[in-house]
Amino acid sequence: MKTLKIRVLITVLFIVTVLGIAAAVISESRQVAGAADGREKYFTSIQIKRGDSLWSIAKKNISEEYSSVHEYVEEVCEANHIYDGEIKEGMYLVIPYYK
Template structure:
């Protein structure tokens, strides 16, 4: 009886893991599929200059794949683990672009 419970538990954990992996693959494929005209997303590093803000960077780099400047800023913040929305001169940021 104890062996059966262990087998059931292992089977359930296996199924949950497979579903999690499948969900991650689907989410990633949607991100690439959302690119206009078959363009793919890439990332590059930029150095922050005096007077730069997340908003000004987004305005100069945003492309049609984003519905708003706020959406682009949000992705830049998530990618760079910026939680307070502040950047400083000399910092490097990883920013997305499509090609």
């Protein structure tokens, strides 16, 4: 019984380790792909003004590294833990840019 528990624990640890390594490799390949021309991704903070929307912010700040405004908006939402697409005047957002 004790041997079975140890085997199960070792198997679970092995699977978690493999998944962690796979996630790290995938994440790294996404970052390298965006910087193919030598430009690097940075982040800056902006304050939301009256009338701003995620879409208008994206249109002002998007660069050629993004295939669409929608893709940029998704990254802004993910970086700021915005799950409902709602932003309010006075909020601060972290937005990506390349340089």
